[in-house]
Amino acid sequence: MAEHGISTDDADYESLTEEQKDLEHQFFTEMWNEYFERYPEANEGNNRYNSWTLKGDWKFNVDVEKNTSDTVEKDVNVVDENGDGVLSITKTPFEITMKMQDPETKYVAVMLDANGDIMPYGGVANSNADTYAIQDRDVSTVYIYLCDYYEYMDELKGYYWSDNYEEKAKTKTFKQLLDERAVAGTEVHFDKDK
Numbered sequence: 001m002a003e004h005g006i007s008t009d010d011a012d013y014e015s016l017t018e019e020q021k022d023l024e025h026q027f028f029t030e031m032w033n034e035y036f037e038r039y040p041e042a043n044e045g046n047n048r049y050n051s052w053t054l055k056g057d058w059k060f061n062v063d064v065e066k067n068t069s070d071t072v073e074k075d076v077n078v079v080d081e082n083g084d085g086v087l088s089i090t091k092t093p094f095e096i097t098m099k100m101q102d103p104e105t106k107y108v109a110v111m112l113d114a115n116g117d118i119m120p121y122g123g124v125a126n127s128n129a130d131t132y133a134i135q136d137r138d139v140s141t142v143y144i145y146l147c148d149y150y151e152y153m154d155e156l157k158g159y160y161w162s163d164n165y166e167e168k169a170k171t172k173t174f175k176q177l178l179d180e181r182a183v184a185g186t187e188v189h190f191d192k193d194k
Contacts, residue, residue: 001027072191078109078146078184085109085146085183091190095122096139097131107183108152110145114138116175118160141189143175145182156181 001007006020006027016024072091079085079101086109088099096119098109111119111132119142122131147156159165160174178185 074188076144076186076188078144078186080107080146080183086144089142089144089188091134091139094135095131095133096142097129098144099129101128106149108147108149110147110152110178110182112143112145112175112178114141116143116173118174139190141187143178143185143187145178145185147178147182151181 001024004020004023006016006024007013013021013024070093073088074091075088076086077088079087084102084104085100085107086098087101090097090099096111098111100109109130113119115138117137119132119134119137119139122133156177159168159177162168165174
């Protein structure tokens with residue numbers, strides 16, 4: 001590489017010409033091809049080049065205790081006349097889980113943070129619970145709404161996710177829209193230090 005005026009310092013890479021970058025890439029590829037030719041076992045997932053294994057009759061016993069001191073559970077009962085909807089929420093330092101009962105999938109449960117923004121969906125905790133990440137969010141208060149599935153999918157969510165939402169929000173925020181159109185809703189307050 002030095003013969004071709006190519007520095008091996010990563011900080012200098014951006015100052016290389018396109019021709020030098022192509023040569024550097026070619027040299028790098030040739031080097032790795034040679035390496036794998038000399039040491040074919042390095043291609044295997046668990047090998048002496050990338051894994052350190054201590055073999056022996058090891059037995060470990062580590063006592064672990066789950067810390068639930070920062071976990072808060074609240075019954076919210078954001079439900080319809082049949083009792084379908086959001087039954088409760090559980091907040092940990094990392095996430096909020098909504099326990100649902102909706103056997104016919106009639107509804108979409110929506111959670112907004114204290115600023116009225118949709119909470120980032122973390123996935124399905126199990127068949128009757130959804131999880132939301134709380135990192136970098138103000139969750140001193142959360143707003144929970146139960147919306148008709150088709151109305152939410154066809155109309156309501158598009159309001160929030162539209163390109164011009166910031167302009168629309170000057171007239172009506174997403175929270176205000178849900179206050180008007182949701183089947184049920186509530187606000188839940190948490191201790192700031194929990």
